[in-house]
Amino acid sequence: MENNTNSNIEKAIELIGITKTFGNVVANKNINLDVYKGEILSILGENGSGKTTAMNVLSGIYAPDEGKIIVNGNEVLIKSPKDSLKLGIGMVHQHFKLVDVFTAVENVVLGFSKDDTSTLSHKNSRKFSLKEAAKEITLMCKKYGFELDPYKKVYNMSVSEKQTLEIVKTLFRGVDVLILDEPTAVLTPQEIKKLFDVVRNMKKDGKSIIIITHKLNEVMEISDRVAIFRKGEHVATVETKKTNEKQLADMMVGEKINLEIKRSEPNNPQDRLFVNNIFVKNNDGQMAIKGVSFTARSGEILGIAGISGSGQKELLEAIQGLRPYETGEVTFQNPKENKPVTFYHKTLKRVKFLASMNQFHYKDGTPVSFKGMKDKEIKELVNEGKVLFNKDEIVDLKGLNPKEIRGLGIRLSFVPEDRLGMGLVGNMSIIDNMMLRSYRHGKGGFVDRDRPKKLTKRIIKELDVSTPSAETQVSKLSGGNIQKVLVGREIALIPKVFMAAYPVRGLDINSSYLIYKLLDKQKQQGIAVIYVGEDLDVLIDLCDRILVLCDGHVTGIVDARHTTKDEIGLLMTKHEEVQ
Amino acid sequence: MFVTYIRGVIRVMILFLFGSTGEIITEKSGHLNMGTPGIMCMGATGAVVGGVIYLKAIVDPTTANGFLAIIIPMLFCLLFAGLTGLLYCFLVNTLQCNQNVTGLTITTFGAGVFPFVSNMIGSDGLSILSSSFYIRIFPKAFCEANWFTQIFLSHGFLVYLAIIIAVVALLILKKTRVGLSLRAVGESPATADASGIDVSKYKYIATIIGSCISGLGGLYYLMVMNNGALEYNIESFGWLAVALVIFSLWNPGIAIAGSFVFALFYQLPKFISSSGAAAQIISLIPYFVTIVVLIVVSLFNKRETQPPASLGVNYFREDR
Numbered sequence: 065m066e067n068n069t070n071s072n073i074e075k076a077i078e079l080i081g082i083t084k085t086f087g088n089v090v091a092n093k094n095i096n097l098d099v100y101k102g103e104i105l106s107i108l109g110e111n112g113s114g115k116t117t118a119m120n121v122l123s124g125i126y127a128p129d130e131g132k133i134i135v136n137g138n139e140v141l142i143k144s145p146k147d148s149l150k151l152g153i154g155m156v157h158q159h160f161k162l163v164d165v166f167t168a169v170e171n172v173v174l175g176f177s178k179d180d181t182s183t184l185s186h187k188n189s190r191k192f193s194l195k196e197a198a199k200e201i202t203l204m205c206k207k208y209g210f211e212l213d214p215y216k217k218v219y220n221m222s223v224s225e226k227q228t229l230e231i232v233k234t235l236f237r238g239v240d241v242l243i244l245d246e247p248t249a250v251l252t253p254q255e256i257k258k259l260f261d262v263v264r265n266m267k268k269d270g271k272s273i274i275i276i277t278h279k280l281n282e283v284m285e286i287s288d289r290v291a292i293f294r295k296g297e298h299v300a301t302v303e304t305k306k307t308n309e310k311q312l313a314d315m316m317v318g319e320k321i322n323l324e325i326k327r328s329e330p331n332n333p334q335d336r337l338f339v340n341n342i343f344v345k346n347n348d349g350q351m352a353i354k355g356v357s358f359t360a361r362s363g364e365i366l367g368i369a370g371i372s373g374s375g376q377k378e379l380l381e382a383i384q385g386l387r388p389y390e391t392g393e394v395t396f397q398n399p400k401e402n403k404p405v406t407f408y409h410k411t412l413k414r415v416k417f418l419a420s421m422n423q424f425h426y427k428d429g430t431p432v433s434f435k436g437m438k439d440k441e442i443k444e445l446v447n448e449g450k451v452l453f454n455k456d457e458i459v460d461l462k463g464l465n466p467k468e469i470r471g472l473g474i475r476l477s478f479v480p481e482d483r484l485g486m487g488l489v490g491n492m493s494i495i496d497n498m499m500l501r502s503y504r505h506g507k508g509g510f511v512d513r514d515r516p517k518k519l520t521k522r523i524i525k526e527l528d529v530s531t532p533s534a535e536t537q538v539s540k541l542s543g544g545n546i547q548k549v550l551v552g553r554e555i556a557l558i559p560k561v562f563m564a565a566y567p568v569r570g571l572d573i574n575s576s577y578l579i580y581k582l583l584d585k586q587k588q589q590g591i592a593v594i595y596v597g598e599d600l601d602v603l604i605d606l607c608d609r610i611l612v613l614c615d616g617h618v619t620g621i622v623d624a625r626h627t628t629k630d631e632i633g634l635l636m637t638k639h640e641e642v643q
Numbered sequence: 644m645f646v647t648y649i650r651g652v653i654r655v656m657i658l659f660l661f662g663s664t665g666e667i668i669t670e671k672s673g674h675l676n677m678g679t680p681g682i683m684c685m686g687a688t689g690a691v692v693g694g695v696i697y698l699k700a701i702v703d704p705t706t707a708n709g710f711l712a713i714i715i716p717m718l719f720c721l722l723f724a725g726l727t728g729l730l731y732c733f734l735v736n737t738l739q740c741n742q743n744v745t746g747l748t749i750t751t752f753g754a755g756v757f758p759f760v761s762n763m764i765g766s767d768g769l770s771i772l773s774s775s776f777y778i779r780i781f782p783k784a785f786c787e788a789n790w791f792t793q794i795f796l797s798h799g800f801l802v803y804l805a806i807i808i809a810v811v812a813l814l815i816l817k818k819t820r821v822g823l824s825l826r827a828v829g830e831s832p833a834t835a836d837a838s839g840i841d842v843s844k845y846k847y848i849a850t851i852i853g854s855c856i857s858g859l860g861g862l863y864y865l866m867v868m869n870n871g872a873l874e875y876n877i878e879s880f881g882w883l884a885v886a887l888v889i890f891s892l893w894n895p896g897i898a899i900a901g902s903f904v905f906a907l908f909y910q911l912p913k914f915i916s917s918s919g920a921a922a923q924i925i926s927l928i929p930y931f932v933t934i935v936v937l938i939v940v941s942l943f944n945k946r947e948t949q950p951p952a953s954l955g956v957n958y959f960r961e962d963r
Contacts, residue, residue, distance in 0.1 A: 086961075125837070126961055146839030161834035163827050165946050174827050175838030176820070219946050233838075348944065 076101045076241055076272045082131035084117055091117040093296045099272050106283040107276045108316055109293030110573055115276045119243045123155035124148035154234030155243040160226050162218045169198045169214040172233045208265045223250045243274045248282055250372050253633035260286050280309040294318050325580050325605040328588050331363030335397055336592040337561050342392030344382045352378040354616040365593040367607030369632050375616040376596045380563050385466040394461040424451045487550045490539030495520045497538055498553055523552035562586050565596040580606055600629045614638050648914040649794045656906035657805045658860050662884025663898045664809045665857030672849035673829040675955035677746025678731050679857050680881025681753025686724040686858025687865045687877055691761045693719025694769045704768035712775040724858020725851050732850040739957050754878045761873050773871030801863050808856055812895040825849055829951030832958035842958055886933040892948045905929040
């Protein structure tokens with residue numbers, strides 16, 4: 065398996081027979097892995113394949129149940145991150161480990177003790193001098209080509225700056241082995257290029273770099289060798305030169321998979337949702353959406369691209385009615401042509417109002433205004449379906465709360481970014497989570513548990529959710545299965561507009577493609593789909609049109625069939641005032 | 644009259660200062676210790692126990708040695724408060740109990756133990772020992788020289804100890820590596836851990852030291868404010884000390900000024916010799932001011948004045 069014919073190559077790290085379990089879950093099973101000095105090693109695997117766990121064992125976050133770790137030829141015991149740093153192993157975690165209220169330099173010197181003599185700053189480690197440390201940071205930035213202001217507070221930093229700081233922090237400790245966990249997940253194509261340049265500089269400097277990722281193109285671009293993980297096991301290590309994306313993908317999944325997203329043609333697109341020049345504030349009271357306008361059409365997927373934090377969340381929340389907007393308007397064209405009206409969605413008052421606007425007619429086409437009729441008669445006409453809508457109903461969503469938006473028959477479905485935070489309640493069972501959307505139905509004061517139970521069983525079956533039972537707590541499921549439950553619940557409502565924010569975040573390839581397929585299916589059924597995504601390749605392959613957000617402005621709406629990643633990447637970073 | 648008022652204010656302020664400095668240090672490690680009032684009670688209990696042990700040993704209270712009369716109750720006070728802090732930390736950090744529940748339990752526990760123990764073992768003669776505590780550290784003639792020395796320099800040593808502790812705590816938090824690490828532990832234990840800081844060690848040491856300092860408040864209450872007479876009102880002072888932590892935005896320096904302000908209002912009814920409803924309303928001012936401070940702080944929404952980010956959240960490294 066190993067192409068280790070050259071005996072001159074020195075091993076920096078050897079993992080021998082590492083096993084790690086969490087309760088009943090085997091996260092790592094007998095992992096054997098070598099890391100050479102001065103190489104870039106990619107660790108490739110789906111979510112839950114144990115890549116991060118193995119590296120967390122190496123960096124002292126998790127203690128392995130079995131196995132040996134050999135660093136520079138000596139067997140070592142790594143009990144804490146401190147031990148690992150002393151051995152010259154540093155890790156940049158996917159979720160940054162930085163103290164928000166500290167400056168860059170304070171974060172860098174954090175945890176430095178007097179006896180850390182193996183480090184770059186041994187000169188000043190005796191005393192606590194932020195000034196000296198800041199100087200060294202500037203020097204280091206020059207050496208590797210970083211840009212970082214040592215006195216900037218972390219909470220003022222962009223994601224890219226935070227990542228730079230994390231790398232500087234580990235380099236400052238003089239690490240020889242740098243582990244980067246999903247480093248490109250939140251970066252723009254341009255920032256990724258910059259990061260890769262830095263990584264190559266570090267390699268030139270003789271350091272070993274381990275990059276955990278599931279993005280095949282990046283693996284091919286940056287790494288010397290690729291270690292593939294599958295279901296907690298290390299399947300193989302191959303030289304990048306001697307492989308290709310297809311082969312890697314097959315090894316990663318363990319079966320032949322089709323990496324193409326099947327995009328159907330738009331299904332009779334009609335304007336469905338109009339967003340006109342809205343301004344929305346974020347939680348900190350700053351403008352997150354600064355005059356955004358667009359139209360979402362039925363039978364079409366509208367992608368929203370942008371660096372995370374460009375206002376995607378605020379935009380969707382405003383449409384859904386979860387967040388107020390002062391200026392601008394959101395209107396919804398409700399396709400109700402010649403359809404019966406029911407009191408399920410409308411109050412008597414509203415029906416009377418609409419009738420006075422000539423919105424209803426009898427089946428034979430004569431208009432009805434309900435003038436002079438008694439409430440009881442109106443109800444009878446409506447309930448028996450003798451009265452129909454004249455035409456599409458245009459509804460102003462402004463000022464309506466989410467419940468009213470649903471109640472009016474406008475079914476915006478929303479998959480929030482933060483799955484467990486807003487979409488589901490972690491400590492409740494799957495059925496109970498289904499009931500969050502239907503608890504109002506039922507007899508008297510009691511809730512109806514039968515329908516949610518059936519829905520749960522259907523979702524588990526149709527979306528292939530792996531769960532011990534329908535009564536299992538949602539928080540006990542894996543990320544992918546949680547997402548399936550959430551998406552399943554939302555599309556079960558057969559919405560007219562379906563908004564999904566990062567629905568594949570943290571999902572493995574198979575689950576991701578299942579979600580893409582589901583989205584495409586919604587589109588074929590004539591639903592207007594709005595998809596907020598991170599992976600530009602996917603956006604280009606899946607969507608019909610892509611709206612690019614940058615700092616709260618729309619910097620462009622492009623045709624997904626005729627665009628390139630670079631074009632979108634440039635639009636994502638186009639920082640100029642847009643009228 | 645004014646001089647007497649301000650002197651009285653300083654006497655009360657020191658109790659708040661001990662309590663809140665200890666709580667600030669504890670909270671900086673991410674432990675929201677609602678047990679502070681109880682820990683102050685435990686400190687007072689220790690002082691009673693220590694005092695009685697010493698009194699039993701010397702038989703005749705009038706022969707008490709000034710130094711031993713101070714040091715023995717003080718050691719017992721630190722022991723009791725420190726052990727209670729250790730218990731809290733063990734429950735919260737090692738056994739991962741809920742911090743609020745544990746803290747409140749400790750408060751109820753301490754508030755019950757203090758009267759029980761001191762009634763059981765009796766406290767005759769404590770007032771004689773207590774005289775050692777408020778002996779002025781400067782000569783009498785100097786203390787009476789002018790209004791300034793009368794207000795600020797005519798107190799017992801515990802008053803100055805409290806201020807020194809607060810200043811030292813401030814310097815450690817702001818200027819040293821240990822302080823930086825402690826703040827990191829309270830803000831983001833996962834970050835501190837990944838940086839090689841022993842999070843548990845910091846939490847334990849900060850909580851125990853913080854508890855000892857809060858405990859000294861109990862000693863001060865018993866020996867200085869009440870001259871050794873048993874009063875069981877520490878708990879309400881303890882809650883004011885907890886409120887003061889919020890008022891001072893987790894900064895021991897502001898806590899010095901804050902405790903003065905709190906004591907100013909606390910003593911005001913006595914100074915203007917009002918009684919009844921007016922006095923009650925005035926003594927409510929500290930609580931009211933705390934609420935106002937919370938509102939003002941949240942309006943400005945400045946990150947530096949927020950409580951430690953992981954305050955009240957237990958840390959377990961292998962949490963997934």
